[in-house]
Amino acid sequence: xxxxxxxxxxxxxxxxxxxxxxxxxxxxxxxxxxxxxxxxxxxxxxxxxxxxxxxxxxxxxxxxxxxxxxxxxxxxxxxxxxxxxxxxxxxxxxxxxxxxxxxxxxxxxxxxxxxxxxxxxxxxxxxxxxxxxxxxxxxxxxxxxxxxxxxxxxxxxxxxxxxxxxxxxxxxxxxxxxxxxxxxxxxxxxxxxxxxxxxxxxxxxxxxxxxxxxxxxxxxxxxxxxxxxxxxxxxxxxxxxxxxxxxxxxxxxxxxxxxxxxx
Numbered sequence: 001x002x003x004x005x006x007x008x009x010x011x012x013x014x015x016x017x018x019x020x021x022x023x024x025x026x027x028x029x030x031x032x033x034x035x036x037x038x039x040x041x042x043x044x045x046x047x048x049x050x051x052x053x054x055x056x057x058x059x060x061x062x063x064x065x066x067x068x069x070x071x072x073x074x075x076x077x078x079x080x081x082x083x084x085x086x087x088x089x090x091x092x093x094x095x096x097x098x099x100x101x102x103x104x105x106x107x108x109x110x111x112x113x114x115x116x117x118x119x120x121x122x123x124x125x126x127x128x129x130x131x132x133x134x135x136x137x138x139x140x141x142x143x144x145x146x147x148x149x150x151x152x153x154x155x156x157x158x159x160x161x162x163x164x165x166x167x168x169x170x171x172x173x174x175x176x177x178x179x180x181x182x183x184x185x186x187x188x189x190x191x192x193x194x195x196x197x198x199x200x201x202x203x204x205x206x207x208x209x210x211x212x213x214x215x216x217x218x219x220x221x222x223x224x225x226x227x228x229x230x231x232x233x234x235x236x237x238x239x240x241x242x243x244x245x246x247x248x249x250x251x252x253x254x255x256x257x258x259x260x261x262x263x
Contacts, residue, residue: 163183
């Protein structure tokens with residue numbers, strides 16, 4: 001199911017034995033554009049400490065109750081590695097986190113989530129990950145970005161600025177960011193459009209600019225995105241047809257088939 005990331009923020013995180021806190025922000029991987037962590041404010045429970053929750057632990061999202069159920073306990077969260085979410089998170093910190101919960105490294109395989117295309121819970125016992133592998137990769141740069149921090153970046157078409165990044169559309173099955181939401185109010189008053197991360201040429205983190213290989217005219221005539229309407233496959237098909245780009249779901253099917261044949 002596709003959902004606007006705005007609706008994820010504020011969701012209560014329900015552990016197997018009680019409430020952990022509420023989603024405050026999201027960390028995504030700027031290489032694969034996948035949500036790697038939910039940043040959760042624990043409120044008074046852990047004296048305002050923020051913790052990271054991986055999609056590996058997500059069991060169910062109840063949109064009506066505004067609740068996200070996870071397969072971990074409050075004690076596990078309380079004793080999890082302390083990570084300062086106000087500072088860049090290193091690969092070493094991620095390795096410690098994944099080792100603690102027994103999750104497979106998402107950077108350790110051919111698919112979006114390492115050995116699998118979908119986050120599938122702990123595949124390893126706690127701390128059973130290879131220490132040699134962890135040490136070998138702990139010096140690599142982590143490619144995590146806050147969705148809150150990147151919101152507002154200028155979006156540049158091939159022939160000029162078209163607006164600014166105003167949000168994200170997330171697939172809550174594989175937790176990939178399927179689209180960025182672009183507000184064009186300075187150029188096309190009131191209109192919002194969706195662009196796939198696959199159509200982004202590059203992002204200048206220093207200049208806070210996102211560059212896409214599409215013309216202003218192509219974007220001007222694109223189907224309008226309305227937050228109040230459900231994002232249907234028919235709309236997505238119309239969007240991809242408009243830009244002449246292959247749909248992402250054909251890639252997902254290929255990955256899923258390939259993974260099934262290899263297991």
